[in-house]
Amino acid sequence: LQIENHLREAIREHQFVLYYQPKIDIRTNVVIGYEALLRWVRPDGSMIPPLRFIPVAESTGLIVEIGEWIIWEACRFISRQQSRGHDVTISINLSARQFTDQNLAEVVERVLQRTGARADKLIFEITESMLMGDTDAAIAQLNELKGLGVTLSIDDFGTGYSSLSYLKRFPVDELKIDRSFVKDIPADTNDMDIVAAIIAMAQKMNLRVVAEGVETIEQIEFLKNNACYLVQGYYFSMPRAEQDLYNLSYQPL
Ligand code: G
Ligand code: G
Ligand code: MN
Numbered sequence: 682l683q684i685e686n687h688l689r690e691a692i693r694e695h696q697f698v699l700y701y702q703p704k705i706d707i708r709t710n711v712v713i714g715y716e717a718l719l720r721w722v723r724p725d726g727s728m729i730p731p732l733r734f735i736p737v738a739e740s741t742g743l744i745v746e747i748g749e750w751i752i753w754e755a756c757r758f759i760s761r762q763q764s765r766g767h768d769v770t771i772s773i774n775l776s777a778r779q780f781t782d783q784n785l786a787e788v789v790e791r792v793l794q795r796t797g798a799r800a801d802k803l804i805f806e807i808t809e810s811m812l813m814g815d816t817d818a819a820i821a822q823l824n825e826l827k828g829l830g831v832t833l834s835i836d837d838f839g840t841g842y843s844s845l846s847y848l849k850r851f852p853v854d855e856l857k858i859d860r861s862f863v864k865d866i867p868a869d870t871n872d873m874d875i876v877a878a879i880i881a882m883a884q885k886m887n888l889r890v891v892a893e894g895v896e897t898i899e900q901i902e903f904l905k906n907n908a909c910y911l912v913q914g915y916y917f918s919m920p921r922a923e924q925d926l927y928n929l930s931y932q933p934l
């Protein structure tokens with residue numbers, strides 16, 4: 682209950698901020714987009730990691746209100762980037778509660794209209810488990826979102842139970858290979874086989890594929906050799922505050 686009250690206060694007192702992690706095309710080292718990651722900054726300056734409060738926000742339903750703010754903030758970010766002439770995407774993580782919310786598409790449509798953000802620059806990340814329960818409802822929600830022109834992505838791919846053939850039933854555009862399969866490349870040949878297989882199958886299904894948690898040049902070489910060209914990870918950048926994005930040396934400004 683205490684953290685719940687703190688969360689309400691955090692919403693009221695504007696203590697949430699979005700950090701942004703670049704998504705890079707490793708053929709050119711160009712930043713093609715960012716993933717928005719929520720941060721809670723307490724008045725004393727300390728930062729509370731999302732894993733400590735998102736589960737509470739989810740179980741209390743407060744995530745819907747916080748999530749709506751995230752959508753607004755991310756679209757305002759796109760809009761600012763557009764006016765700088767930066768044609769970048771923004772990826773937003775959706776929680777299960779948000780994804781099942783009947784008003785989600787309506788909210789997204791309104792925010793796109795009001796901010797002038799281009800729908801095709803907005804990507805929603807959902808996890809495999811969110812597609813599992815009520816499959817028909819999930820497909821309906823995905824279709825409603827797709828109808829707005831946004832892009833849909835499966836986050837943490839490989840950690841859930843869905844097969845690629847199962848995924849075929851869902852109108853998604855992108856797979857993000859979970860960091861756990863990337864982190865031990867090239868030491869773990871088993872993980873290398875798994876990642877190569879995911880990339881090959883994603884290509885056959887016409888899905889864009891993104892590798893997460895890339896930290897070393899060896900991992901980048903491996904991904905390039907297997908024709909996965911979109912990556913995120915500490916090798917390029919941790920998630921950063923917006924004002925700290927503009928001095929990244931690899932960004933072609
Ligand atoms: O940087 P990192 O510690 O940000 O994120 C930890 C976890 O919290 C990740 O699984 C991430 O998906 C989740 N997370 C981060 N930001 C958000 C957000 O805006 N909404 C939701 N639902 N989850 C988020
Ligand atoms: O679950 P999701 O993929 O949305 O969350 C991404 C999480 O991974 C965030 O907590 C983010 O800070 C973290 N992250 C991003 N890149 C790296 C990386 O290269 N190494 C590690 N250890 N974590 C990363
Ligand atoms: Mn994510």
Ligand code: NA
Nearest residue numbers: 836837859893
């Ligand atoms: Na992930």
